[in-house]
Amino acid sequence: MLGVLRACGALGRLLPELEALFGVPQSADDPPSVDLGEHVLRCVDEAARQQAPLAVRCALLLCQVGKADSPPEHLPFHYRHMERGLPRILAIGGRFGLPAECVDLAVLALHELERVHRATEMRAGSLVAMLERVDAFARPGRFNDLLAVCACDYRAYPGRASRSYPKAVLLQRAAQACAGLGETDITSDALREARALAVADALGSARWGD
Numbered sequence: 001m002l003g004v005l006r007a008c009g010a011l012g013r014l015l016p017e018l019e020a021l022f023g024v025p026q027s028a029d030d031p032p033s034v035d036l037g038e039h040v041l042r043c044v045d046e047a048a049r050q051q052a053p054l055a056v057r058c059a060l061l062l063c064q065v066g067k068a069d070s071p072p073e074h075l076p077f078h079y080r081h082m083e084r085g086l087p088r089i090l091a092i093g094g095r096f097g098l099p100a101e102c103v104d105l106a107v108l109a110l111h112e113l114e115r116v117h118r119a120t121e122m123r124a125g126s127l128v129a130m131l132e133r134v135d136a137f138a139r140p141g142r143f144n145d146l147l148a149v150c151a152c153d154y155r156a157y158p159g160r161a162s163r164s165y166p167k168a169v170l171l172q173r174a175a176q177a178c179a180g181l182g183e184t185d186i187t188s189d190a191l192r193e194a195r196a197l198a199v200a201d202a203l204g205s206a207r208w209g210d
Contacts, residue, residue, distance in 0.1 A: 017088050020068035025076035028157050033076040042156035058102040059149045062089050063109040085110050109149045116150045119167045124200035127174045136175050177202035
């Protein structure tokens with residue numbers, strides 16, 4: 001459907017923020033860069049294959065829109081795209097009357113997708129900080145949707161379509177290791193320390209990174 005809209009010129013009228021991504025390079029592994037617009041289409045296709053909910057599909061469609069006008073001297077990297085992307089996501093949400101949960105997840109993915117991709121098991125404290133930042137303990141459903149967004153983005157790159165997404169497994173294990181710790185009456189600093197210890201024990205990793 002999106003391809004048909006592009007072919008007839010309608011996508012540029014309906015979603016110029018998405019149309020602007022075509023022809024923009026995005027860093028990758030092999031090949032070293034991909035067309036960002038085509039990558040977004042592959043992300044949405046992967047979400048459809050996974051029968052992902054509407055919020056996940058919307059987030060994949062929108063979370064890259066701040067990259068359309070990245071400074072050419074930095075390409076295929078996109079510095080400060082979050083600042084450019086946030087008002088565009090909010091404007092699209094208002095223009096189409098998107099459900100609040102769709103806009104919310106798109107904004108969360110804007111800020112966290114690349115951070116999730118960089119998550120490492122050797123930094124238990126950093127994993128706990130991420131889980132707290134995305135409200136994984138109070139809103140596990142939204143957390144799982146974020147991981148679904150990241151998994152679809154990962155698999156949309158060439159050669160990864162059939163691979164599992166290890167960062168989702170890592171973060172789910174970290175969240176499970178912290179289960180029940182928030183039910184005790186302790187200070188926030190003590191709770192964060194307890195969670196870091198629990199994650200370090202579960203993953204066999206260092207408690208805090210350098």
